[in-house]
Amino acid sequence: MSAKQASPLTGVIILAGFIAIGMTVLFTVRGKLQAQDQEAHAGHHPSWATAHAASHAVVEIVVPPRTAQxxxxxxxxxxxxxxxxxxxxxxxxxxxxxxIIPHAVEDDGVINDDCLSCHQDGGYVPEYNAYTPVTPHPEMGNCRQCHVEQIVEGLFVATEWIQPALPKRGQQSIPGGPLQIPHPLQFRENCLACHAGPQAVVEIRSSHPERENCLQCHVVDQNVPPFKSLIDTRMELADVEK
Amino acid sequence: MDRRKFMKNAALASACSAAAAMVPGVTFGSVQEVGVSGSGLEWHKAPCRFCGVGCGVLVGVSGGKAVAVKGDPSSSVSRGLGCVKGLHSVQMLYAKDRYKQAYVKRDGKMVPVPISEALDIVAEKMQATIDKHGKDSVALYGSGQWTIPDGYVASKFMKGCIGSNNLEANARLCMASAVTGFLTTFGADEPMGCYDDIEQTETFVLWGNNMAEMHPVLFSRCLEQRRRNPGRVKIIDLATRTTRTSRAADDSFIFRPQTDLAIANAICHEIVKNDQVNWGFFNKHVNIMEGKTDIGYGLEDNFKFKDETAKIDMEAYKAFLSDYTPEKVEKISGVSANDIRKLAALYGDPNRKVVSYWCMGMNQHSRGTWINNLVYNIHLLVGKISLPGNGPFSLTGQPSACGTVREVGTLTHKLPHGVVMNPKHRAFAAKIWGVPVERIPAKPTHHTMAMFRALDRGDIRFIWTQVTNPMQTMPKLKRYFEGSMKEDRFIVVSDAFPTPTTAVADVILPAACWIEREGLYGNSERRTQQFDQIVQPPGEAMCDTWQIIEVARRMGFTKEFPYPQETYIRDVYEEYRLHHVGMKHAMAPYDELRKYPGLQWPFVNGKETKWRYNEKYDPAVKKGSGFEFYGKKDGKAVILARPYEPAAEEPDAEYPFWLCTGRVVEHWHTGSMTRRIPVLNKAMPEGYVEINTEDARRMGIVDGREVRLTSRRGTIVLKAKVNGRGNPPSLSVFVPFFDENKLINELTLDAYCPISKQPDYKKCAVKVERV
Known part of the structure; x- marks a missing residue:
């Protein structure tokens, strides 16, 4: 599973170069924003709180530094x-x-490193002649807490479960307006993981991934849960203790 | 197509062609509208149905069906996270074999009947059994998955109306040692700390707790804490086999089963020897005591044990500890003296915060109360307790083991507040219940193990089980299975699905499952979590609380159960809350609970209490005392000198392997729910046995090959797992208990902790053969 190559860029070198310069600028800006943000939260703010923040349309993307492009x-x-x-x-x-995990995996008790070696940065896998899907939340360390392999086909008993309707694509609040995001951003705050690059799902690939600040134009079309959060109270307590 | 739609599609089509132009060689899908958008779902809060962590989930409903789950970002427990079970949980509601109507056994066959008729039969049979054999011949056996109102009406019905203490719950098999541990050390049940410790601590010591699989959401929080504090935060795994948790930990120490008792004492030995005792804390807040030793294993019927404790001084305690030098304990446990010193140094370092976590490894233990005491001893010696980031924390396995069984007190000796043996407690309960105090018997009857033995003997003739599956979970299962099949036994089972327990039933009552009814759970950290009825139950399936109310009314207890059907959950909870008035245990009002994913008790003046016994956080603590362990009369916690004693059955020449049983991340308990979730069944379709790699090579057993396990009580054939997610040390095997077709409990031993009466599912002797 470790076989992975950077895909060839011949033919679009000029374009890629242009994007790379843009990226450098963007990453620098983002890095600064992140640093400020982390300072503000004094370091004891778990990153999945960002999922919470994101679901309320606040941009805060914390992703470990990429090892590849x-x-x-x-x-x-x-x-x-x-x-x-x-x-x-x-x-x-x-x-x-x-x-689910759609390919064979070792059940050897290792919970994350093996998965991330492919799914953090993606890349072409000759074995499958396909690109590895990239996880939108590489910071979550216990992959198999949520993702499991399917080793048999059969069911224990039949089910009358009905798959709900899929999110509707192409929703705009006004004609010509930016598309709305038809799903929550929880654990999916890194839009580019699914919507950009050769591994992205073809029907939902962004036409302009280089713009990066997706939530500047696209907002979540989603009910906000009607419950109060106690996380703020907790943070106060934590501050007292410091 | 209307104009608006046309404009939208046109815009999207142009976006697609623009994208296609940018990314040559890729065909873009046609624009089509697929169903309703995500916002078409209505989201409702609920606590997760499965383990005791108590994750907040949001259940998505469409067309009256629960169709999706997401982690509730506003839950302070799970913060938007979930695990594979919780995130697929709603699928179980739609299993094809759901009970949608009641069944009654007629001429050896289960025939469907209207539920009202089945409830008539239950009430009549219960009354007839009482008339013929006395009130202690009927029993109600519930669950840590009972909601709070289920357990409360069960207690009122059995103790306050029928007048029998034959009320138990399966939490006896899962949390009883934690309860007796808390009571003997602190005089009050349930943890002093809370999950917020995770983001405050620097050290996690996991005692026999495969947290990566059993409490994955909390483990993710531990991993995150370590990731954010590299080099400083350590995860230490103390276990009897190598698991996913061991591999993620910074250090993993594998010990011989049962010797955690010796290791805990060795840690205390080192702390005392190196003078790392926090004397300021110790002198003010701690007593030392010893109890009886050589206390037996409860293997025989009518086994009785009563502990007697007496104060000892520090010198006597030091003499006791002298048997537990690291070198001596290395010989007992197999953990090297150096590693024991390393562990002791982590606890002893005054500049390091430490939490200890455990669950079934310490509770399902024939010295379960003792090992709970011993880990408290460590924290009490160094004063690392009741402080943010410092403390011992007993995790639970069921969503309401704390909320229902421990807090409502659905155990033979318990009342919602206090115990049946105390006349004041009886009078208090009788007053709230509106029943004559004489009706509540002062003597406890049978704990769970004794209850099923009584059923086998015939002392109990009628038993009604709700939300639990004892015919899969009782240790030494065959005896209890055969007991329940005897002539003149009447078994009523309330469940949502067919299980090995419904297979022995005379009446099956279809149960509304989880969000098909309104209710409340209470998780490990004293958090009460309310949920509304979110979807309709199928057919005639009925809420367990209402089933008990219906039967009680049929037996003439209408005055005691006056609640109208529209508001009964709220009414029952508000009545229950009266039992817990006061700053030490006040519960949040129902209407507050509806607004939040959950609220912790003691809930005083609109505020949760995060750390009990600490003046800074707990309003019940006497001002100026700093700490007060108010469960004890003198406000002092107790260090209990408890020795190492061997397990009830240890490997020998004939049965050379240890057998340990437990869970896997994909399934929850007996699998009656999780196996009906397609994703989970496909990921983990059957029970298996983990065998040590070297043992497998020596015996010629390869991965996937069938092997036979045999104990003195039973035999079973399972597929071997070699080099899998868990690797037990040589001469030990591990088998999960979720598979009803591979009943591993036919092999386990019904030895139990004499103090808590909780059986030990983690240790017995087996032999292993190639098939």
Missing amino acids: PAFESVPRPGAKVRTLREFYSRRAYAGAPP
């Missing part, structure tokens, strides 16, 4: 298998459910 800089190889929405949903019990 961002996947969206490369274009897919001709002939490589393309991920489709049908396949994407076939691996989820419902839209938003954690996807």
Whole structure:
């Protein structure tokens, strides 16, 4: 599973170079914003609180530094298998459910390193002639807490479960307006993981991944849960203790 | 197509072609509208149905069906996280074999009947049994998955109306040692700390707790704490086999089963020897005591034990500890003296915060109360307790083991407030219940193990179980299975699905499951979590609380159960709350609980109490005392000198392997719910046995090959797992208990802790053969 190559960029070198310069600028800006943010939270703010923040449309993307180029800089190889929405949903019990692991994995008790060696940065896998899907939450360390392999087909008993309707794509609040995000951002705050790069699902690929600050134009079309959060009280207590 | 839609589609199509132009070689899908958007779902809060962590989930409802789950970002427990079970939990509600109507056994066959008729039969049979054999011939056996109102009406019905203490719950098999541990050390049940400790601590010591699989959401919080504090935060795994948790830990120490008793004492030995005792704390807040030793294992019927404790001084305690030098304990436990010193140094370092976590490894233990005491001893010696980031913390395995069984007190000796043996407590309960105090018997009857033995003997003739599956979970299962099949036994089972327990039933009452009814759970950290009825139950399936109320009314107890059907959950809870008035245990009002994912008790003046016994956080603590362990009369916690004693059955020449049983991340308990969730069944379809890699090589057993395990009580054939997610040390095996077709409890031993009466599912002797 470790086989992985950077995809060839011949033919789009000029474009890629242009994007790379843009990226450097963007990463620098983002890094600064992050540093300020972390200072503000004095370091004891778990990162999944960002999921909470994101679901209320606050931008805070905390992703470990990438070891390779961002996947969206490369274009897919001709002939490589393309991920489709049908396949994407076939691996989820419902839209938003954690996807199953669709390939054989060792059940050797190691909870994350093996998964991230491919799924953190993605890349082309000759074995499958396809691009590895990139996780939108590489900071979550216990992958198999939510993602499991399917080793048999059969059910224990039949089910009358009905898969709910899938999120509606192409929603705009006014004609010509930016598309709305039809799913919560919880654990999916890194838009580019699914919407950009050769591994992205083809029907939902962004036409302009280089713009990066997705939530500047796209907002979540989603009910806000009507419950009060106690996390703020907890933070106060934590501060007292310091 | 209307104009608006046309404009939208046109805009999207142009976006697609623009994207296609940018990314050559890729065909974009046609624009189509697929169903309703995400916002078409209505989201409702609930606590997760499964383990005792108490994650907040949001259940998505569409067309009257629960169709999706997401972690509730506003839950302070899970903060938006979930695990694979919780995130697929709603699928279980739609298993094809759900009970949608009641069944009654007629001429050896289960025939469907209207539920009102089944409830008539239950009430009549219960009354007839009482008339013929006395009130202690009927029993009610519930669960740590009972909601708070289920347990409360069960207690009122059995103790306040029928007048029998034959009320138990499966938490006896899971949390009883934690309760007796708390009571003997602190005089009050349930943890002093809370999950907020995770983001404050520097050291996690996991005592026999495979947290990565059993409490994955909390483990993720521990991992995150370590990731944010590299080099400083350590996760230490103390275990009897190598698990996912061991591999994620900074250090893993594998010990011989049962010898955690010796290791805990060795840690105390080192702390005392190196003078790392926090004397300021110790002198003010701690007593030392010893109890009886050589206390037996409860293997025989009518086994009786009563502990007697007496104060000892520090010198006597030091003499006791002298048997537990690291070198001596290395010989007992197999953990090296150096590693024991390393562990002791982590606890002893005055500049390091430490939490200890445990669950079934310490509770399902024939010295379960003792090992709970011993870990408290460590924290009491160094004063690392009742402080943010410092403290011992007993995790639970069921969503309401604390909320229902421990707080409502659905155990033979308990009342919602206090114990049946205390006349004041009886009078207090009788007053709230509106029943004559004489009705509540002063003597406890049977704890769970004794209750099923009584059923086998015939002392109990009628038993009604709710939300639990004892015919899969009782240790030494065959005896209890055969007992329940005897002539003249009447078994009523309330459940949502067919299980090995419904297979022995005379009446099956279809149960509304989880969010099909309104209710409340209480999680490990004293958090009460309310949920509304979110979807309709199928057919005639009925809420467990209402089933008990219906039967009680049929037996003439209408005055005691006056609650109208529209508001009964709220009414029952508000009545229950009266039992816990006062700053030490006040529960949040129902209407407050509806607003939040959960609120912790003591809930005083609109505020949760995060750390009990600490003046700074707990309003019940006497001003100026700093700490007060108010469960004890003198406000002092107790260090209990408890020795190492061997397990009830240890490997020998004939049965050379240890057998340990437990869970896997994919399944929860007996699997009656999780196996009906397609994703989980496909990931983990059947029970298996983990065998040590070297043992497997020596015996010629390869991964996937069938092997036979045999104990003195039973035999079973399972597929071997070699080099899997868990690797037990040589001469020990591990088997999960979720598979009803591979009943590992036919092999386990019904030895129990004499103080807590909780059986030990983690230790017995087996032999292993190739098939």
